[in-house]
Amino acid sequence: xxxxxxxxxxxxxxxxxxxxxxxxxxxxxxxxxxxxxxxxxxxxxxxxxxxxxxxxxxxxxxxxxxxxxxxxxxxxxxxxxxxxxxxxxxxxxxxxxxxxxxxxxxxxxxxxxxxxxxxxxxxxxxxxxxxxxxxxxxxxxxxxxxxxxxxxxxxxxxxxxxxxxxxxxxxxxxxxxxxxxxxxxxxxxxxxxxxxxxxxxxxxxxxxxxxxxxxxxxxxxxxxxxxxxxxxxxxxxxxxxxxxxxxxxxxxxxxxxxxxxxxxxxxxxxxxxxxxxxxxxxxxxxxxxxxxxxxxxxxxxxxxxxxxxxxxxxxxxx
Numbered sequence: 001x002x003x004x005x006x007x008x009x010x011x012x013x014x015x016x017x018x019x020x021x022x023x024x025x026x027x028x029x030x031x032x033x034x035x036x037x038x039x040x041x042x043x044x045x046x047x048x049x050x051x052x053x054x055x056x057x058x059x060x061x062x063x064x065x066x067x068x069x070x071x072x073x074x075x076x077x078x079x080x081x082x083x084x085x086x087x088x089x090x091x092x093x094x095x096x097x098x099x100x101x102x103x104x105x106x107x108x109x110x111x112x113x114x115x116x117x118x119x120x121x122x123x124x125x126x127x128x129x130x131x132x133x134x135x136x137x138x139x140x141x142x143x144x145x146x147x148x149x150x151x152x153x154x155x156x157x158x159x160x161x162x163x164x165x166x167x168x169x170x171x172x173x174x175x176x177x178x179x180x181x182x183x184x185x186x187x188x189x190x191x192x193x194x195x196x197x198x199x200x201x202x203x204x205x206x207x208x209x210x211x212x213x214x215x216x217x218x219x220x221x222x223x224x225x226x227x228x229x230x231x232x233x234x235x236x237x238x239x240x241x242x243x244x245x246x247x248x249x250x251x252x253x254x255x256x257x258x259x260x261x262x263x264x265x266x267x268x269x270x271x272x273x274x275x276x277x278x279x280x281x282x283x284x285x286x287x288x289x290x291x292x293x294x295x296x297x298x299x300x301x302x303x304x305x306x307x308x309x310x311x312x313x314x315x316x317x318x
Contacts, residue, residue, distance in 0.1 A: 032245030035263070036233060043211060043230045049245050050216040051257035053086040054150045060093050061157040065122060068097055072150060078116065079146050080219075082304065087217055090131055090156050091116050091146035113173035114180075114306055115144040121158070128161035128169070133297065135253035142169060142284050142293035147304045149217065151255055169293070172285040179307040187223050187307050189283075192232065194264055195314040196271030203237060206311075213259065214301050225283045226300035228311050229261065238266035244273075258299035264313065277317040285309040 034045040054072035061067045075088055075096045083089065091107075095116075098105025106119040118127045129145060130138040134153025141148075161169075180187065187208040194201050208231045210223045218224070232238045242263030248254035261281070262273040273279065284294030286309050296303075 033262075034243045034245075036230070036241045036243065043233050043241075044213060045243060045245075045259070048215065049257070049259075051087075051214070052152065052255050054088060054152050054154070056152045058093070058150070058152070059155045060097065061155075062097075062103065062121060063157065063159045064124075065103060065158075068102055070096055082147065082219055082222055083149075084215070084217055084219060088150040089146045090129060090148040090150065090154075093150065093156060094118070094129075094145070094158065110173075112177060113170055114177045115173060116146045117170070118145070118158075124160065126160050126163060126166060127158050128166055129156055129158050131156045133253075134255070135250070136297055139296055140291065140293050141296040141298075142172065142288045143296060143298065143303070144173065144306075148298070149302050151257065153255070168287055172287060173306075175285065176306040176308065183307070187305065189228060189305075189308055189311055191310040192228055193310070193312050193314075194269065195312070196264070196269060197277065197315050197317075198271070199269055201267045201269045203232060206232060207235070208305075209234075217302065218304070223305055224301055225281065225303040225305055225311065226259065226261070228283070228305075229264065229300070229313075232266070238264065240265040242272065256299075259301045261300060261313065271315060275317075277315065279313050280316055281311070281313045283308045283311045 032047065032049060036043050038046055057069045057071050059067060060070055070093045072088055075092050077083055077088055078092050078095055079089060095105065095107065097103045104122045107116055108119060110117045119125060121127055130140065131148060132138045132155050133151065138157060189206045189208060190204065192203040192206045206228060208223055208227050210221045211227050211230045212220055213226060229238065229241050233241055240263060241261065243259040244262045245259050246256040248256050261279050264271055264279065281300060282290065282295040283303065283305055288294045
């Protein structure tokens, strides 16, 4: 996995920097470095950072249909239960094209999968999507379309996905909702693994709660991948977690507006981002491990989870 990661990251240097965004400690403090828990024992960063709202036109390409420019300031939000006002999802951009008559869109909210599903565009079915943020590249993903956050510089392309893969993807969505119901609404991750340069630690059946680290982006109670680590800390399984906030990284990766995990310590394990080494992660269900879909460049604080099968933080050196 590490070899494939290095190859993929090598495609674009700025995307590498986004994953292991490392700066000297003195500068890190000034730009928003937080060691958790704080002196009062809280697993919440003491300062509230605010991500910028999408405000500039962005591109949506639909294979075989055309390329469209969407002004996010004119787009209606379809998941106010999850997003704060002004923030949007990839689905919102596509729905806007249907609402303005630029495409013939048929979609619905599927309760069993916990997401909106595109049934057809211009009479054709089988659609899925790829997206990339500023400074990134298009990548396969398993993120629900109505939970993928939009920010300036985002590009989206819709493709006709193979039937078997789309069925498998929808199947994992249904299984996640079933697990959530079986656990009476509690998010319980069966396996969490953290790998560093000198060892690994593994946890089973981790109960995850919301820490509302991003009240600017998510509605209260929304659970993200970052909440997995913070829950492990609150439960006494991790001793420390270090978070770094970045507004931007270089000239191409702007905006970023996310926290990055730069230190994890607990159970005799410790690893801290340094030089060209740091943590990357993935969450999801087993059939889509790694670059088959779960390993995407959505930072942990912006990746909403429903009830995933596993979470993995692992170490790379570039």
